[in-house]
Amino acid sequence: MNDVNAVAGQLTKLRERLEQKELELGLLAEQSDAERTLAISFINRLTQACRGHDRELDNKLARLRQRFEDQVPLGQLAEEIQAIERLLQHHAVALEESLRVTRDTLKEGGRHLTGTKDIPDKIRKEVREFLNQDQPYAIAEHQRQVARLLELYQQSMRALLLRPINGKAVAVEPPQPACDEQLRQRLCDELQRLITELDFTGKTGDDLAEIRHQLLTGVDFSQLPELCLRLVELIIDGARQERRESHLFLSSLNDSLNAVHLRITESLDQGRDLHEQHHRHGNEIHARLDDISLQLDSQSNLQQLKQSIRVNLQHLQALLLERNELMQREAHLIESLGAMENKLNLMREETSEYKKRMAQQKHKLLLDSLTQVFNRAAFDERVELEYKRWLRYQTPLCLAIVDIDHFKSINDRFGHLAGDKALKVIARAMSRTLRETDFIARYGGEEFVVLLPGADADNMLAPLDKLRSVVKGIPFRFKDDKVEITISIGTSLFREGDTPTEVFERADRALYDAKNGGRDRIIVV
Template identity: 30%
Template sequence: MTESSSEKLIEVLRKAVSRTSMLAEGNDPKLDSVVRQIRLAITKGANADEIQTVLSDAEPLLIQSDEAQLTRAKQVRSCLQELIDLLEQQEQKSVPQNEKKQLEAQIRMHWQASSQWPGLLKSYLSLAEKTLSQKDSNQPKSSFLKTLFNAKKNAATSKNDNEVMGQISHTLAGLINNLMLPSHYDDDIADLKKALLGNKNLQQLPALLDEIINLIMVAIGKTQENLTNYLNQLNKQLASINDSISISYHSQKNLSESREGFNSKLQTQVTDTSQAVQNASDLDSLKALINDKMATISSTMTEYRTQMLEQEKHANQSITQLKNKVTRMEKDTASLRSLLQEKLAQAMTDSLTDLPNRTAYQDAILPLCKIMQKTQKPLCLAVCDIDHFKKVNDTWGHLAGDKVLRLVPKQIRSILLKQDHIFRYGGEEFVIIFPETNMEQAIQRAEAIRLAVEKAPFNMQGEPVSISVSIGVAELKPQEDPESLFARADKQLYLAKESGRNRVMANK
């Protein structure tokens, strides 16, 4: 690389770091200060150690920002799911199925991107307006729509508008509390929460959602959480490359200057010696002259050799430092990869039961269905619901309900084969996938699960409590999509509930 091209590359890299780092600002005042320090250090040509010190200060703030973003994203996703659930529970109202499926798909794809939250809320607002603006209908909703997102078909009574609006208000207030807004928005937040908690009219919901969307857009107007982590890694890599190129460039420049200086000095000494020999008048003066010139040449060569050794030492140090940087980057990459995998696992796991959650089910079911259909192997799906779970909560409290939710999966797992998959779909409902299993085999395993739960010992305050489950089973058809498969299994679950509970019904 020539001197000119090296200087141009260094200048371009400095500008790239300086300008790109501006995108990370606006998340947090402390983080903004550190980002500005990074940009200033790069612009002024600071060495790698100085830049590394600033980056080390930024790393904890970046990690905290990333964790806070993931927590907020989970809460937004949960809020949207609860809001859809509340729409499903509206008496004599039918949620438009196509629009609901589109919203569910949008949530699955974009729940982690804060820039997409306003769009998701707008989509929900559109769905809510279409649902609530319908005239009362005596036509019952399909069982699939009623159970999706934890809506229970077997509820004895439906919530009236006041109760539903109360739940919506509580959910939205929780969402507002998790928005990161400047302090001068505190009054707006307080007014909106007051309006939410004081309003019992569902017809006012669209207007309230509009206000919430505006606040969310303010909150994410300057946030770039996903980009921040990328910029941090980019700054580290560019700083290392910038430092290495600078060292290499200066070393090469010094080496060239030393070589040119040595050649010039040596040529001068040779020329002077030749001229002196020609002008010498006697042998003694010639000897003295030659000795003097040889001593000078020897000194020049010694000086050159010393310079070469020193530059070689610096080059070795530079190579060692670069190797250390690469090693650190590899360790950081491994650490970040591990952290990402851990966060992904947390996002796909139900914290109470340690089972894969609804998101994990949605990611798993489509590939499994496609593989089974392509290989023409059977696949069955079972929807399992704990009987009279609300009664357990009402009688013994939510702690008892949590114990039941942990007990039932243990009993189910004791029956499942290694190839089977179980998910907590929501509330007291679980979904089981039986790959490479025909209907007869799936019914046998479902019956074994039902018996295992029925026989499981469960006591509260020394009193035995009966626990049972109802299960609906369906087998995947050629060309059938996962939604249709779930709907058929869910319909069988509904029939099992209607037939007295604690039984298995199958769509044969």
């Protein structure tokens, strides 16, 4: 009888453990159903967000939602999910490229309109305000800005074509083109500035450096079109190379994600199968336990009772062996999930490293390759930041334009390599002279722009005069000749109602007065 009680106690414990396991597996099944419901809801929202962009994508999302609702196992949906992922990725890349082109076109159109002569000041101010807006993010914002730019163009054309003269509306004659030499010099300067802002390596970078050397040494006007075409080809080649490298990385990342997705799908299917088998084993064990309990209650013959219990115990042992196999499969599944976690961690590290490289590349793109101070693109970003800070906190903000006096004569007398050396030394000296909170960028050619946050009318001249004195005191020597180099500075403070463009134009006019007033001086407006 003691043996029977011991067996009954063990079976009771076993039943409790099985009931606990069954409860856990039931919770797992409920969680799986909740996840499926959540996935269906997500697909519905995704379908609404993507509707109208791509007919094939709409159809595939609708089919996937129906398959989820039909309780199709995830393992059978892997191929459909991968196809939707590829369509979404393609759509995202195409949309981002379209929005980038739109943003660039809006900026270029606004700048072109700002440079148009004879348009009314009111329209010019509105165009400047348009250019100083935050970059659009949503598609609707892009559409509104396109409509606004078209409206400004329409107003400008109406004002230019219908200028009232003696009470009559007459067409305006087109402006006279600039002379070839001025256009040639401007093109050379702009092409040099463009090349310095590029950060291509390898043969493309070497070819760009060769073009810049040609521009520095001087090219005829007739050579510029061919040089421009070559520069465009190199930029396209460099962009293609960077795009290929990015595509390879993203493709590798996408393949890894697809592989992990398949493994997760397989693991879910294995988990459901294990749950079903555990449930079946639990039912069989309960049946055996019920049979033993019935025998204990109804059987009076001890020998027959032992024989019946022995048979049931053999069945239980067989079930326990199967349960051990299931536990081994569970252990293998946990090991597989651990391997997937390690792979995801590796992918996270690779992505982090890629983001770090992208950040370093962006930093290089914001540096002038010759002087290693910030470039014009970096200035555009920084002035927007400082302008917003000025609007919010109304702390003083000073903008100054610095130009090297008679810089062309240095190139003419000692060569462009000497001019490059002078630019490097002057830029380094000015950077060391300014405070850490100040900002300096090479704006183009021999021209620099400086931002002095916190500088007001009482203390703005001191740091700028220190810049002038430091540059004037640099002991330049070219071909054993001692040369004194000076700078002229035009500066202005931000005032109520100003935009960055208006402040820059005031400082530019002040610089013009400083150059015409004898150079080596500071003019404040």
